Amino acid sequence: MEQNIEFIPLDRSFFQQPTLQLAKSLLGCLLVKETEEGRTAGFIVETEAYRGALDRAAHSFNNRRTKRTEIMFHEAGHVYTYVMHTHCLVNVVAGQKDVPEVVLIRAVEPYEGIDLMIERRGGTTLKNLTSGPGKLTKALGITMEDYGKRFDEPPLYMTKGFSPEDISTGPRIGIDNSGEAREYPWRFWVTGNSFVSR
Template sequence: MDFKPIDRSYFNQPTLYLAESLLGKLLVKETEEGTTAGWIVETEAYKGPKDRAAHSFGNRRTKRTEVMFGPAGYIYTYVMHTHCLVNIVSGELDKPEAVLIRAVEPCMGIDLMYERRGLNKKKVELTNGPGKLTKAMGITNEDYGLPSFHPPLFIAEGRMSVNIEIGTRIGIENSGEAKDYLWRFWEKHNAFVSK
């Protein structure tokens, strides 16, 4: 399969729209071991300065959050509990927002995903969570700041239409009213959705 990165202009849409429209798109990672790809089936939006669950809440600008203050479409990775998580920067310049990719459905490089995640895993366990998918696809903190519209880590066109469900985000219980925002999007009835 030959995947073509999506045009950079695609990322210039409001964060909630981007989080929803990424469902069904392909996340592709090229490495020396090979290429892996998966249809995005779950995302979460993080709307920066006023979102208590966002790393950039209150316009917090650190070495870690710096990329979010730049243009949309770049990769924001960070490590949480030893797992690397991958986000796409969204929103306007100097308005630090991002979309977390929570789960993908494997489409290419599945044998390589098994090598990275363990041969004893069920297929559905390979990428049904934000830390699982990065490990399976070889996405690391070294991908921080890369464009997601250019190899080696990029978004490509995927499935035409998906049935979408909306709910609250996961794992942010200590974020006040932000824990109740309906900013998580997932493909209905897809087995690879994390929860």
């Protein structure tokens, strides 16, 4: 995907959209991580929304407030990272302050620093490099140290990318034990993009 990208973080106000709208608006944005090893970046091509207190699939269901979920209660645009099955996953805090909603970034299309991403992932095919929430964090060097930071300032931030021509919608993945919430069509992806997780 040929783009002339300016690595200027999105304004804080961008994140202050309703959660489902933000989950769609994030598609096409460039996710950037700067480390001592170099800069890596990929276009967001798949997201999932988690709607807090009323969403059985959300860590903050019933307004559950723990050390892990605390950042979910902050202003939109903060970084919420957590570890699941040894993988670090990265989310964008969404919604209003004290309304603990987030958007999970599920997949990105590699754009910059691809050699470094492949090295971090232990050598893999380009198609398999960032096509899942645990894969993309490892490739981009996103870790638990990013917890609580903001997406509108380095070292982990987003810039303008491209506008998807078509967005698909469906149920979220891997939340089988969440009752009716597993049917909610709150997963969004760039239609036909080969880096979508499945």
